[in-house]
Amino acid sequence: MxxxxxxxxxxxxxxxxxxxxxxxxxxxxxxxxxxxxxxxxxxxxxxxxxxxxxxxxxxxxxxxxxxxxxxxxxxxxxxxxxxxxxxxxxxxxxxxxxxxxxxxxxxxxxxxxxxxxxxxxxxxxxxxxxxxxxxxxxxxxxxxxxxxxxxxDLRRMPPGQDTVPVSVAPDDDGGYVGFDHYDVATQLFTSNHVTVTADGGRFRAIPFRYxxxxxxxxxxxxxxxxxxxxxxxxxxxxxxxxxxxxxxxxxxx
The missing domain is CATH 3.40.50.150 (Vaccinia Virus protein VP39)
Known part of the structure; x- marks a missing residue:
């Protein structure tokens, strides 16, 4: 920054x-x-x-x-x-x-x-x-x-599931996890990002429409x-x- x-x-x-x-x-x-x-x-x-x-x-x-x-x-x-x-x-x-x-x-x-x-x-x-x-x-x-x-990625979801993992990247100081959460009734989904470091963590969710x-x-x-x-x-x-x-x-x- x-x-x-x-x-x-x-x-x-x-x-x-x-x-x-x-x-x-x-x-x-x-x-x-x-x-x-x-x-x-x-x-x-x-x-x-x-x-x-x-x-x-x-x-x-x-x-x-x-x-x-x-x-x-x-x-x-x-x-x-x-x-x-x-x-x-x-x-x-x-x-x-x-x-x-x-x-x-x-x-x-x-x-x-x-x-x-x-x-x-x-x-x-x-x-x-x-x-x-x-x-x-x-x-x-x-x-x-x-x-x-x-x-x-809807084909990756079995019946009853609404979330698809995108990325898991651990490292020595923490790591990163990304996953998408879908609402198939509205074609809306959120891309969710969890970052963890030695100093703490951050969660970010961004809305999308597919x-x-x-x-x-x-x-x-x-x-x-x-x-x-x-x-x-x-x-x-x-x-x-x-x-x-x-x-x-x-x-x-």
Whole structure:
């Protein structure tokens, strides 16, 4: 955390205390995670401008910009967005602070993208439809909207169970446990994180809403888009019944 900084409630679920460690090079910012995403996004942008919804700390946008793709961003959390300018090349990325369901930026884009499960941070169906509509409103005709999001782990739950473990990582000073708690009647779930250290512990629960691929295809149709690609990962591997993630691309018609 930056010296003297405190969490601002307007930053939502990603305040300063989360932003401070978000770019851990061992996690989602590792080159083996970022590079395949940037490769595919650069190819889909095809030389045109791109808009990242929920741009975060720029872990994808900054290297994509370095590949010659002009990138703009929308981000709710100032604590996250403030870190973009600290990165080499980040000063070339224009970020608008706002909600990705409704915030508009000038111009038309070849590609709008939303990665790392962030569509699920919008916890109503209407809100998720608004994300699709907002993406479509920023696209030029024939432009593409990409979402990366996990497939719900409901198949791992026997009757009567509502919780799925995600990660258990003990160490000498304590450890970490992560688990997801599902309500299948509402399609809501919480991602729960328990961290224990020698100095104590912390519990954090983040609400999400899951949507199946077919539901997202309908959201896209409502917004004037149609499915163009669906892969199981950034490597364009086929999406199948055992896939744990979708990387889906819709085209504005």
């Amino acid at each position: 930056r010296d003297g900084a405190i969490d601002d409630p307007s930053d939502g679920w990603f305040p300063e205390s989360i932003a401070a460690d978000y770019d851990d090079p061992e996690g989602s910012s590792a080159p083996e995670v970022v590079n395949p995403a940037v490769d595919l996004l650069a190819d889909l942008a095809d030389g045109g401008p791109a808009l990242e919804l929920a741009i975060g700390t720029g872990r994808i946008a900054v290297p994509l910009s370095a590949r010659g793709v002009p990138v703009w961003g929308i981000e709710l959390s100032r604590a996250m967005a403030d870190r973009i300018g600290d990165k080499p090349g980040g000063e070339h990325i224009d970020v608008t602070i706002g909600d990705m369901t409704s915030t508009r930026v000038p111009g038309e884009f070849s590609l709008v993208y939303l990665v790392f499960n962030t569509i699920s941070n919008v916890t109503t169906q209407d809100g998720q439809v608004d994300v699709f509509r907002n993406a479509a409103a920023h696209l030029r005709p024939g432009g593409l909207f990409l979402i990366e999001v996990g497939i719900p 949507a199946w691929p077919a539901e997202m295809d309908l959201m896209a149709r409502i917004a004037g888009m149609r499915l163009k690609h669906r892969w199981a990962g950034w490597d364009r591997s086929p999406f199948e019944h055992e896939s744990t993630k979708q990387v889906s691309v819709w085209e504005k018609v």
